[in-house]
Amino acid sequence: xxxPPRIFAPERRRAARQRIAARQARPxxxxxxxxxxxxxxxxxxxxxxxxxxxxxxIGDWTGVLAAELERRGGTVTSADAFTLDEEQPFPVSGxxxxxxxxxxxxxxxxxGAMIHIREALAPGGRAIASFVGAGxxxxxxxxxxxxxxxxxxxxxxxxxxxxxxxxxxxxxxWAEPVADSRTIRVSYRSLDRLVADLRDQGLGxxxxxxxxxxxxxxxERARAAFLEGADAGGRVVESLEIMTLSGRRSxxxx
Numbered sequence: 001x002x003x004p005p006r007i008f009a010p011e012r013r014r015a016a017r018q019r020i021a022a023r024q025a026r027p028x029x030x031x032x033x034x035x036x037x038x039x040x041x042x043x044x045x046x047x048x049x050x051x052x053x054x055x056x057x058i059g060d061w062t063g064v065l066a067a068e069l070e071r072r073g074g075t076v077t078s079a080d081a082f083t084l085d086e087e088q089p090f091p092v093s094g095x096x097x098x099x100x101x102x103x104x105x106x107x108x109x110x111x112g113a114m115i116h117i118r119e120a121l122a123p124g125g126r127a128i129a130s131f132v133g134a135g136x137x138x139x140x141x142x143x144x145x146x147x148x149x150x151x152x153x154x155x156x157x158x159x160x161x162x163x164x165x166x167x168x169x170x171x172x173x174w175a176e177p178v179a180d181s182r183t184i185r186v187s188y189r190s191l192d193r194l195v196a197d198l199r200d201q202g203l204g205x206x207x208x209x210x211x212x213x214x215x216x217x218x219x220e221r222a223r224a225a226f227l228e229g230a231d232a233g234g235r236v237v238e239s240l241e242i243m244t245l246s247g248r249r250s251x252x253x254x
Contacts, residue, residue, distance in 0.1 A: 189235055
């Protein structure tokens, strides 16, 4: 079997996730992406009337989702990218619910990770995975291209689109597969604040081939290019497309 391409560096990925706690201790640290993901998962579970039972929550560094699932009667184990390798078989199985928040967009073997999730579920168990998908951060991407000029560097992650996500669910063998997306829009007065917000939430660059940092002149070009899209109030509206994949393990257990 051919190994998947190494797009992301696991060590950089783990380090970015570990830095979240320190950044969240700062006044005004951003957490709006994860708050949105947690709220959405709880709404889905309520709508589906799914009892949490034995659950695994991956990537919720707020602890809010685990606490609410426990309040609803679940037994919850929490994990993150620095405690669980999603590209290997999970150390637990027979789970009624697995929720992955904001982590699967930076694994090298996404189909394999989705299969490992399915295999860790009990027959009939449900999985929900949400992450930032294709179409996100258009203004930031444009600013980076402008900064690099004729020799663009890889500074932002490749992202999964909705059609690829739907095909992925089928490939991974999830039953009752659903792939959908929604948009989070946030406005900024500066490129620097956007970048800080992304880092606060562990959404910074973890590419295996890290580009050299922007020089002073290139950074100024990026800042100016970012503000070219500003409205009359001097704010740039940036979008994050949130992809959510959900499904079950079939009752046959396969």
